[in-house]
Amino acid sequence: MERPHPGVVVLPERAGEWRVRALAAVLATDGVLSHTSALTVWGVAPALPQVHVSIRAGRRAPVLQAVTTHRVQRLDRAAWEPYPVTSVRRAVVDTWGSAHGRPTEPRLVELARAAVIETLRDGRARAQDLRSEADVRPALPGRRTLIRLIAAVEDGSQSELELWGVQHVLRGPGMPEFVQQHPVRLRSGTVRLDAAVLRLKVAVQLDGAAFHGSAEARERDTRRDVALAACGWVVLRFSYRRLTTDPAGCRREILAVCAAREALLRAR
Known part of the structure; x- marks a missing residue:
């Protein structure tokens, strides 16, 4: 003993x-x-x-x-x-x-x-x-x-990546108001969007490598994005590397897509 x-x-x-x-x-x-x-x-x-x-x-x-x-x-x-x-x-x-x-x-x-x-x-x-x-x-x-x-x-951040993305990307100068973890009902079930501009139906997904690195995960994300597109959503995906190395570029892309959606709404 x-x-x-x-x-x-x-x-x-x-x-x-x-x-x-x-x-x-x-x-x-x-x-x-x-x-x-x-x-x-x-x-x-x-x-x-x-x-x-x-x-x-x-x-x-x-x-x-x-x-x-x-x-x-x-x-x-x-x-x-x-x-x-x-x-x-x-x-x-x-x-x-x-x-x-x-x-x-x-x-x-x-x-x-x-x-x-x-x-x-x-x-x-x-x-x-x-x-x-x-x-x-x-x-x-x-x-x-x-x-x-x-x-x-x-407020809806469920990972360190989402916390970082909200602070350094989604809350940048001139950014629209986002709702985090917004639920959307699809035929396959309800999904939650990391961040969404509800009026414009623009979704931003923050992809951590641990959850989105495999071929199966990428295929699942693709199917989900197609289903969201059928419901009128535009989905923007940003990788961990892109978010952390080019936050300003991510903001520019989000703002450009939101501006295009605004123009479409005004043209109707």
Whole structure:
């Protein structure tokens, strides 16, 4: 048997497993999994080498190998066998605070942003819940940035690419008003447009390579664009590379198409 922490023993062949190390940390501290470790349990983030647990502020934080112990005033505890773990909303905000308190760790900042976007997108957290959690922590590092990100996801941005596209392309000088995630009913089902100028029936799709790089994905997009065209929509697609390297050119193309649609409407 191995003894990773005082009072805890594990089977040697399982000592390297993340789930075993996480449970050992909880047993050794009598705490709850929190921060990135809680996100791992909730299926939001990958397992990282360091295990995070939270304990009440009045207790002494033990020094344990590969374990970070946080002393907190409000100990949030949810049940997820075999661990006690903080709630999703608390884990997201805790991770955000840790990430933005360490500006030299951009990977952790990316993880924290992804956790906000993913949990809001799939409904595991509500925007108001994350704001409420941030409201009771006015000194939270990066708090203003978190509130802005929550608002942007509420407005319809569902990925980092969409967030970037909205900020740097769709909201450029002279751009029309866009509605994000606008639903359109087709024969094959309802689709959502990343951004749409409703009066002109101009749709802008922001294509991330991870979702649109395969031949199957491109064929699916083509079929959907044809179906939208049959309903009177003009669909403009911009790749990740194009959006991030030529935002001004993307804006010019959008404005040109919108101007042409305006002319068609006036000519009728």
